[in-house]
Structures are given as C-alpha cells and as structure tokens.
Amino acid sequence: MTLAGRAAIAGIGATEFSKDSGRSELRLAAEAVSAALADAGLTPSDVDGLVTFTMDGNAEIAVARELGIPELTFFSRVHYGGGAAAATVQQAAMAVATGVADVVVAYRAFNERSGHRFGQVSSAAAQQVNTSGVDNGFHYPMGLATPAATVAMVAQRYLHTYGATSEDFGRVAVLDRKHAATNPRAWFHGKPITLEQHQASRWVAEPLHLLDCCQESDGGVALVITSAERARDLAQPPVVVAAAAQGSGPDQYIMTSYYRDDLAALPEMGVVARQLWRQSGLERSDVDVAVLYDHFTPYVLMQLEELGFCGRGEAKDLVASGALELDGSLPLNPHGGQLGEAYIHGMNGIAEGVRQVRGTAVNQVPGARHVLVTAGTGVPTSGLILTAA
Amino acid sequence: MTIAIGTELPELTIEATPTFVISTALATRDFQDVHHDRDAAVSRGSKDIFVNILTDTGLVQRFVTDWAGPEALVRSIRIRLGVPCYAYDVLTFTGHVTAVDGDDAEIAVTAKGSLGDHVTGTVRVTLPGAGS
C-alpha cells in the first residue's frame, strides 16, 4: 500500500493577505475553509475531517461550529511551526486513503502581524514547561530569541563553508519579489526590489538583512483533500497528491539544530526529499515548478542542495544562472513566495502548487504538471509533490 | 577526642523554615525587614526573606561545638558570605580540621544551600586535653 496518488486536493481558499485583517483569527479560518469548499463545489456538511498546525489558534471544533460542519470523524494537528504545512495534507491524505474520513480540510489562519508577531521575542516559547522549553533554555536566555537570529547562525556558517555572500541570499529575495510584483494577491504586488536595495536594507540579524526575512502577515488559507476518485467528480480538475512526506533529522531541534557535525545543511529536508522521490516515482528533472518555503532566504539555497537540484554549496550558482526564473528550468515560487506574497506558514505555497497544476496561476508556468512544495525549514518539516490527474 | 588534620566533622543540616529565619533574626536582635517581611524582601529584589549574618556566625559556632563538646573554647569565627540562604532552603554544614597546634585546632567550615555555598569560614578552638 502506498499513499501515492490516493488523495487529491479538490479545493483551495484564502482570505486576503494583509497587515491588519480587522477580524478574529477564527473568522479568518472560517472564511478560508468556506472559500475552499466553494472552490471544490462542496458544502460544510460534506466535511468530516479537519487538520491544522499545533500552533494554530483555532480549534477544529470551533471551525466546525462556525461553519456548521455537523460531525467530524477525523481531526488532527501537526507540530513544529511552518514545518507542518505539507504535513497537514499528508495527514488528510492518509485519512482519506484509509477511509477514516471522506473530505478533510486543512487550514491555517492567523493575525500574525496585527496580533501575536512571530518575529518578536516569544517569552511563551522560552518558558513552555516541556522538552522544547528545556531546549530553549540553552539559547533564549543568551539572547538568541527570534526566528531570524536562529537562521542567521546557520547562514553565517553556510557563507563561511561555501564562500557564498549576502548577495547570493539577496538574489532569492529579488526573484521572489519579482514574481510577487505581478501577483495582485501579493502584499508586495507592484513592488519589486533590486539587489542594491537588498544590500542597503538594514540588518536584522547579521548576516541577514531585513529583505532576507519574510513579512509578517494576517490571513488564512484552506485546502480541501478527498480521495482521487471523488475529486474527479468535483468542481475543479483534481490535483493529485503524488507524494507527501514528513522528515526529522539526527539530533533535531526546533530552529537550533546547532550540535550536528554539519551546521550548513538541512538533513530533515533530505529525509523528506528521499521519500518524495520514492513515493512519486518522479525524478528531480520531472519537477516543473518548485515552491520552496522561504521565510528566510538562506534556507532556500540550502533546500535546493538538500533536495538534490544541485550539489552542496552550488545553490548560489544555480540562483545566479537564472534557472529559477519563470522561464528557467526550475521556476521558483511563481506567486512570490512568503517573501513576496504573504507568510501564511507555507499554506499559501501549497495553494500556489495547486493553481500551477490546474493551470490557473497568475504567473503560470506553461504546461506545469509536477510541482514540488516544501514546508518550514530549520524545523522538522514536510513536503509534497502535486501532479495533474 | 582524637583529632588530626583532615578529621571530618559530622554534618549538620538546618532547615531554614520561615520560622527559623525570623526567630533567629529576632533572637540576634536584627530587625532588618528583609529577615522577617517577605513582601519587603521581594520588593528589595530578593526571592524571599533570608538568614542574617549574625545567625550564620552562631550556626558555625554551634556546628563546631556540637562536635567539639561543651568544654571547647571558641577563639574566633571568620566567615565569608556566598549566596543567600532564603526561607525554605536547607543548609548543610560540613567541616574538617585544617591545623592542630597543641590544644588548639583550626576547622574549615562550609554551609551549602540549594544555590551553592552560603558560608565558608574558619573557626579556631581550644580543646582542653586534645593535645595530650
């Protein structure tokens, strides 16, 4: 038995992406789920499963209550921040593949800019009374207390190991913003940046400039997952989950896996990648579009290496070569990524993957059939390969 | 009693209950609020009320004479203060003989609490008959 091809994403929905939604996170979740169901041609009464992130503030039962979803036979949450994104689809796919549920909606909604800001220091994260709190005791009190800072530590080592420069990180931001500039839904629609602007932007956590860091956003995204068979009868062309995988690496921490031999790598993404190729039977050259999690630019370079699109330390050359442009061999984040569109914890990237396979994306890559989507990096993570039916 | 350099004193454990902290502070006529008023102690940056220094000297004396016996004459008590001993902590006194000269002996004392060394010190005593 394999998960490959058993489930499909039948609907996607989202709120607008903003800096101040002006409404509750539950309202955002309900709007996103409602939009996704409408997209699929389904109603709340068709839903019997809900999946989200452990970090999400909206209980499955609260979302069900608001939308009038009468009964749930499956509800589940995935841990490790943005690393959960693709794994919510994996959870849903496993549920529909095993008959545990028929229609599962994965959702993520937050006021991450106007409410609790992830980019600030979280004393709650530092002081949670569990093993993660104990782990955090070895860096929060010392001043390593923001996501950007945790990434900067790895980025510095990466620069040192492979002779890369801040400009190599910057080229990722420039590319994302270029794509966002032509995406009307993107927060940075019409606002491309130059490499000079990237270099001139202020330091957040050296070697990371402000423009190496994704924005904080308000908004919600939802995805409807059902069996590949049922999806064929629904409103949209089905987007099949060809592979879905989670991964955690040796000596894994949340954002601070600093005690491994090689600091300049993302072995947890390697665990995901191996499964994706095996499950889908696809090869790297089959991937038409890559939607790589880009909360911070250095991890995009490191993912390209970990996923095998280039050798170690060669991602800077791959980016500089133009291969990641819309007309290149591996178009990256056509929606603008989280650096350009919005930071909805990776869920907006999955929605973009669906649009690319459907052929309805605003920056459509012609003939895209296979899209690779990854989830949060620096944490235990996940990934998907989406394909046309 | 046979003593020699290195002779270990029996351990003494003191439970620094709030009652202990307060009653010893008052018995040593130390009315500083940090030794009996928890709110005042906290507002001055301490975790709780804490044992006063006159009591430390007294406890070091007791620790040594409990072992040396009532005939021992205490000649001097020199203490250095380390971390505070807050209410609800437990102090463990340990000590050993560091010098012997006729009837006179010198004893090194340490009182350790949960935060680390609370007191380290040296006591000189005369032990009648010890030198013979």
Next chain:
Amino acid sequence: MIDVEEAARRIAAKGESRPRLARDPVNQAMVNNWVEALGDANPVYTDPEFAASSVHGGLVAPPAMAQVWSMNGLHGQRAADDPLGAMMSILDEAGYTSVVATNSEQTYHRYLRPGEHVSSSIRLEDVTGPKRTALGEGWFVTTRTTWRVGDEVVAEMVFRVLKFSPAARRETVPDAGAVLRPVISRDTEFFWEGTRKGELRIQRWGDVLRHPPGPLPPDGDLTAEPDYVVAEGTGAVYSYLVHHHPQVPGKKLPFVVALVELAEGVRVLGELVDTDPEDVHIGLPVEVTFLRVDDELTLPAWKVRA
C-alpha cells in the same frame, strides 16, 4: 564628583567611635532566646550545674552573641559618630546604593558572663575600590568593632561590606528582571548550578561528552549514569550572528551571539560580550565568562581570549 578615598581618609582619621553601652547587660533571657532559635544545646549556656563544673566554672554567654548585645534594636539609631554609617552615606551619594555583607571575622578574648555590660566602638579600617564584582562596581568597606567590659577588650570583629552600584551591574545585564529564564529540568539543573558557581559543566557519559545535556547517553543505554566535566572554557567561534532587531529582553543592541566549539569538542552557545561585532569571525579564540543575572541565574557567555 565625590572623592570616596578622600572621604574615607577623613572618616578613618577620626579613629574609633565613642564606646556605646549595650541596651542590656548580658542576660540569661536573651541567651535562652538565642540558643532556642539556633538550636544550640551546649549546656554551658543554660545549665547552671553543668556550667559550674565545666572549664568556665559557671554560666557563660555564647561567644557568637558578642555582636547581639550591641545591636541597635528595632528603633535604634546608629551613633552619630559611627564611621560605618558615615561611609555608607558617602557611597550612597556617589551612586553605590546597594550593600551586601561579605565577611565577618570575630575574635573572642574571653567568654562573657551574665551581668556583664559591654560597650562597643567602631573604627573604619579600610575602603578599597572601585572594584568590578559579580554584583557590579563597588567598594569594599572594612570596619573593626571592639567590645569592652570596662576597659577590658573582650571581643573584636572585622566586618566587611560591599557597597555597590546596581547601575554598573546593568552594563552586563541591562534589565535583569526581563531576562528570559531557562526552563530547567532534572537533566539540565547541574549545568545551571555550575554557571552559578562559575563553572561551565558539560555532561559526560563515560568518555562521551554531550551538550546540551539529556537523560540518556547517545547510545541510549538505560543503565548508564552521567557525571560532568568542568570545561576549561576555551574554544573558537564556530558560527555567530550580530543581533540588531528587535529588542531582546536583558540585552543591549546590537549584540553578538556565538556558537563556540570548546577545546573539549562540544558546541555551547552564548553571548559574546565586550567585543566590537566587526572584530568577530569564525575561528576567533574565545573563553567563557559568566553573566550574573541574580542569585538563581547566571548565564554562560564568551569573551575574546587575550
């Protein structure tokens, strides 16, 4: 600008304060209270019969009570010519507003007996500073108290306090109250106990060092017991970052956080202090230092090795 040393010389030159008679003579009631509170069962203080047959030939007061007799009491005031009071005022004015006792050295020339009435006088012996201490910058003030019965010196005490400036302390921990405190488990408490004592402790399972520590060795042997080594505290920067934004509780922007590979082979993370961020690079030799936050928390940190 107050010249602390000049003030100290002036106060010391006044010599000993006038003898001040204790409120009460040495008395059995206070002795009884004292031995009861401290749990001292020595019968020479309370059992007249035993005391009579002892080396003392009668009841005596505990020598450690010497200072008790001359305490000012609940509403008492320092004597106007008390040099310790005068020196404290000078240092308060100079900004050294906090005080902590550091040493008490009492010498007992003879035991006191009930009925004897002691007087005390105090002399300023020494003022040393300013010194950088774990608590902050401060001055060590040493006084000598002499207790007499009539003209006979019966006991003496050298007493030292550190009068320090909490403002100076903020140079290392700008807002100690705001520092994010570590969650400490049974597996990690030895590490934090170590930092309080100025030791960088690394968990050891047989020959294998492990940091951050945990409840099991790398091979998962449930029967193994860990101990720790106190690291030499020297190493080299393995990676680092310069934090500019946003504000981090207890830190002054910008600051450097370094992941250091110790000589012992494990990596330990801490702030790299007293260094221009421009001068930091991977491979920079550093050594451990400790940032005291309060009695319970001391953070390991790094400074550039000279």
